Amino acid sequence: MISIPSGVGPAHLEGLHFPWFASLFDQNFFENGLDIFFNTLLFTCPLSLVAWFGIKKTRKFANRRVYAAFRTKFVLWATLINTVVFVAAYFLDYRQPYVDYLGLAELEGVSSIFPPLKYSYRDVDVMAVVADPSWKHWLGTDREGRDVFTRILYGTRISLTIGVVAVGIYTAIGVILGGLAGYFGKWVDLAVLRLIEVMICFPTFFLILTLRGFIDDPSIFHIMLIIGITGWTGIARLVRAEFLRLKKQDFVQAAIALGLTQRRIIFRHVMPNALGPVFVAATFGVAGAILIEASLSFLGLGPATAPSWGQILTAGRETNRMVLTLAPGFAIFVTVMLLNLVGEGARDALDPKLRK
Secondary structure, three states: OEEEOOOOOOHHHOEEEOHHHHOOOOOOOOOOHHHHHHHHHHHHHHHHHHHHHHHHHHOOOOOHHHHHHHHHHHHHHHHHHHHHHHHHHHHOOOOOOOOOHHHHHOOOOOEEOOOOOOOOOOOOOOOOOOOOOOOOOOOOEOOOOOEHHHHHHHHHHHHHHHHHHHHHHHHHHHHHHHHHHHHHOHHHHHHHHHHHHHHHHOOHHHHHHHHHHOOOOOOHHHHHHHHHHHOOHHHHHHHHHHHHHHOOOHHHHHHHHOOOOHHHHHHHHHHHHHOHHHHHHHHHHHHHHHHHHHHHHHOOOOOOOOOOHHHHHHHHHHHOOHHHHHHHHHHHHHHHHHHHHHHHHHHHHHOHHHOO
16 A cells, blocks of 8 residues: 655556555566466455355345255355456456556655565566575575565465366366266276276376477466376276265165166265265375476476476576575475375374274
8 A cells, every 4th residue: 555645756646556456457467377366366255255244144044955055056156256257357458557666655755555575476676686585585586586485475376276276177077987987887987997097007297298298388277287187097996986885875775766867866965975085185186286286397397477386496406595495395395294184184084994
C-alpha cells in the first residue's frame, strides 16, 4: 500500500494505491501461467470462503444428505468459477504501464507499506550480484542478482503444485483403469494388465525424458501432464486388487441382487471402500513427483521462466557456492521427509492391522 500526496510524483498517481492488487493479473510481472493460476486462487478463494460461511449460516439444511448435495454443488461451482477466472486472466493478456513504486516510496512525503521481502523471483539487484547472505538478501543472490530466498519460496509452491496435480492426474487414471479391470475381469482385466506390463517395461525417468524431448517450449503444465501419464501403473494395480477383494463382499452381492446398475455399484459402493490405500500411495507419490521435477530442472529440462529448486541447485553446482546448494537441498529434504511421514501416518490410521 502506498499513499502519495498531491504534488509528489505524476498527477495520475496521487492518492492511495494498492500495487499488489493491480499487478495480480498483470502479465508484465507474472508471465508464467502458474503465477496467474496462484494469483487467481488468491483472488477467488477468499471470496469462495466468505460465500460458503455466509450461505451455511443463513441456510438451514433438512438432513445430512441435503447438506452433502449442497456441499458438492458448491465445490463444483467454485471450481468452475475459478477455472473461468483463470482462463480469462490468462488469455486476456492484461498489462498495465510500469510504475516504479519502490522509487516513489523513497520520495519525501510518501508513506508506504511493503512486505519483509520486496523482491519477486525475477527482480534483479545489479548492485548485489553473487552477494553473500545478509539482512537485505537472507540467502544471498545468484549470478543475475536475484534473491535466492524469494526464489526458494516461489519454488516451494511450484514443486508442491506439480506434485499434487501430477499425482491427481495419474491417480484418476489408475483408479478408473484399475477399477474396471478388477470389477469386470475377463478380457477387460487382461487388456489393462497387458497395458500395465508395457508401461512398466520402460524406466519411468527415461520415459519422462523421452516425452519431454518432443516439447519445444516446456511449461509447468507439460511437466504435470508428463508425470501424470507415466505414473499410474502402481495405483491401477492397487485399485484392481481392492476391487477383486471387494466385489465378493456381501454388500456388493446385495446391491447386485437389488438390481442396481453397474455404474452405481462401482462408483457408489465399491470405489469409496477401495480408496483408502490409494490416499496413502498418493501421499508418497507427491514426494516422488517433487523429486522428479527437481531432477528435470537440475538437468536443465524444466521451464526457464519458472523458479525451481532444481534450477538453484544447478546454479550452486556451476558457481561452487554452498548456500545455493544447501538451501534448495534442505528444502527438498524437509518437504519429501514430511510427505513421507504423512504417508506413514495415513497408512497406520487406515490399516487396522498396523494399529497397536
